[in-house]
Amino acid sequence: MPGATKPALAPALAALFIVAAIAGASTATGLIADPSSAPDHLKGTIRYIDTNSGGLEVITGFHLALKIVYVHVEESTAITMEGESYPFSDLEAGDIVAVEYHEADDRKIADSIEVIESMAEGGAR
Amino acid sequence: MSRTSTFATSLFLLAAAFVVAGCPKPPEPGDPIDGLTDEQRQMFEDGRPIFERTFNPETGLGPLFNAASCASCHAEEASGGAGAISEIHASEELPNGFCDPLADKGGPVYQQQVTQALRDALGIDSEPIPDGASQGTRTTPDVFGFGLLDAVPNETLLEMADPDDEDGDGISGRVGRFFDGRIARFGRKALIPTLAEFNEGAFQIEQGVTTPNVPDEGTVGGDPIPDGVDPLPEPEVTAEEVAAVDAFVRFLAPPARERVSGPAERGERLFGQIGCAACHVPTLRTGDNPVDALADKEVRAYTDLLLHDMGPELADICLGAATASEFRTEPLMGLRFMNRFLHDGRASSIEEAINLHGGEAERSRNAFQGLSPTDRRALMEFLNSL
Numbered sequence: 005m006p007g008a009t010k011p012a013l014a015p016a017l018a019a020l021f022i023v024a025a026i027a028g029a030s031t032a033t034g035l036i037a038d039p040s041s042a043p044d045h046l047k048g049t050i051r052y053i054d055t056n057s058g059g060l061e062v063i064t065g066f067h068l069a070l071k072i073v074y075v076h077v078e079e080s081t082a083i084t085m086e087g088e089s090y091p092f093s094d095l096e097a098g099d100i101v102a103v104e105y106h107e108a109d110d111r112k113i114a115d116s117i118e119v120i121e122s123m124a125e126g127g128a129r
Numbered sequence: 130m131s132r133t134s135t136f137a138t139s140l141f142l143l144a145a146a147f148v149v150a151g152c153p154k155p156p157e158p159g160d161p162i163d164g165l166t167d168e169q170r171q172m173f174e175d176g177r178p179i180f181e182r183t184f185n186p187e188t189g190l191g192p193l194f195n196a197a198s199c200a201s202c203h204a205e206e207a208s209g210g211a212g213a214i215s216e217i218h219a220s221e222e223l224p225n226g227f228c229d230p231l232a233d234k235g236g237p238v239y240q241q242q243v244t245q246a247l248r249d250a251l252g253i254d255s256e257p258i259p260d261g262a263s264q265g266t267r268t269t270p271d272v273f274g275f276g277l278l279d280a281v282p283n284e285t286l287l288e289m290a291d292p293d294d295e296d297g298d299g300i301s302g303r304v305g306r307f308f309d310g311r312i313a314r315f316g317r318k319a320l321i322p323t324l325a326e327f328n329e330g331a332f333q334i335e336q337g338v339t340t341p342n343v344p345d346e347g348t349v350g351g352d353p354i355p356d357g358v359d360p361l362p363e364p365e366v367t368a369e370e371v372a373a374v375d376a377f378v379r380f381l382a383p384p385a386r387e388r389v390s391g392p393a394e395r396g397e398r399l400f401g402q403i404g405c406a407a408c409h410v411p412t413l414r415t416g417d418n419p420v421d422a423l424a425d426k427e428v429r430a431y432t433d434l435l436l437h438d439m440g441p442e443l444a445d446i447c448l449g450a451a452t453a454s455e456f457r458t459e460p461l462m463g464l465r466f467m468n469r470f471l472h473d474g475r476a477s478s479i480e481e482a483i484n485l486h487g488g489e490a491e492r493s494r495n496a497f498q499g500l501s502p503t504d505r506r507a508l509m510e511f512l513n514s515l
Contacts, residue, residue: 067321067326070230097227
């Protein structure tokens with residue numbers, strides 16, 4: 005419907021301009037969004053492993069405003085390090101991990117956990 | 130006066146005028162860096178009043194806070210300077226060596242002040258620190274030149290790091306890291322990766338003022354904030370206000386060094402000869418940057434932005450990648466304006482601070498103590514020129 009395109013163009017361009025302006029302002033001052041704030045992905049350091057219920061407490065946050073995110077680990081959760089499978093039992097406090105998760109019943113269920121750096125190799129130490 | 134001498138005098142005055150016009154005034158504390166565009170300069174000026182704004186509970190202060198404005202701590206010489214206000218950080222080292230920042234108990238920063246509403250609700254005057262936690266006092270650093278420090282590439286830090294002391298010089302140096310693994314450089318324990326995060330996060334951590342990236346007030350020692358003590362909707366400052374303060378801090382120039390005399394020049398050589406410059410690296414270079422005034426610039430920072438073991442006498446808390454005895458090398462830009470030294474302000478003079486250096490700095494400290502009085506004075510003259 006060609007006639008419908010024109011009226012939609014102006015608001016679309018305006019929206020694009022606003023987005024570009026905000027992005028430009030952020031770049032000018034070096035302001036960078038917190039990469040750990042994406043809704044279905046987080047990076048952080050394991051603080052505690054709940055072996056009974058199969059869950060992880062992960063420290064994340066912004067500056068020194070830190071928070072603990074509880075992530076449930078299921079049998080289907082893929083845990084890897086450098087592309088290789090990594091046993092849940094080898095995870096320890098201090099490991100730096102990237103977690104992909106989905107929310108169900110007000111819980112964060114880990115789809116995958118990638119160990120970026122293990123405590124044994126330095127981790128968050 | 131002859132025509133020849135009049136002509137010579139005129140030429141001299143003309144030349145002097147060109148020299149004066151061509152040489153920008155050396156930056157004083159609180160001045161912006163040279164080379165900003167008009168727009169950047171305007172952002173710097175727009176940010177200053179927000180940096181100096183005194184918040185109250187009606188405008189977002191608290192309920193927990195350390196100070197009511199950025200400038201009430203960063204106050205000496207000019208807004209952005211060091212200050213006399215200290216704060217308390219705490220953490221706990223777990224048996225496997227992992228450093229717990231006590232995020233579930235209000236850590237790692239324990240605010241020393243509360244609003245009247247929180248005092249009335251809980252009967253506290255400061256955020257409670259968990260029993261058994263290690264505690265450390267932190268003084269207010271100046272933030273002059275931090276935009277240039279932010280613009281130094283991570284690769285530079287990685288090139289300077291020598292975590293296993295493979296070169297055998299007794300100096301290791303490790304990069305700090307945030308909890309998500311990113312390389313970090315700001316804070317005494319090198320935990321904050323970027324200046325943008327350092328600036329925005331301080332609103333909430335230091336003043337209890339929420340921001341777009343830190344939109345909640347946190348907890349009181351791990352317990353929820355009582356209902357009704359902080360009625361202002363979040364965030365309490367806008368992204369534009371945060372960006373303006375970021376621009377103000379980012380564009381603050383490092384104070385120019387004083388003109389040095391012969392002894393100070395000799396002191397500078399001694400600074401290198403006795404090993405101080407191994408960690409307090411005199412010059413870093415910035416990389417590419419969207420702000421031309423910050424790109425590809427030499428910065429006389431006297432730091433490597435790395436973590437070094439400073440010995441058991443100075444050790445207090447672990448945090449992030451840093452052990453209790455590790456601290457990031459303090460930049461020495463503007464050192465002559467300081468009157469408290471080391472991370473907790475325990476030293477009241479530069480000489481006392483040097484004498485308290487241990488760990489990786491022990492050899493240099495011993496060398497300093499072995500200098501002749503004349504050489505020691507020369508070294509102090511150099512340091513007092515920074």
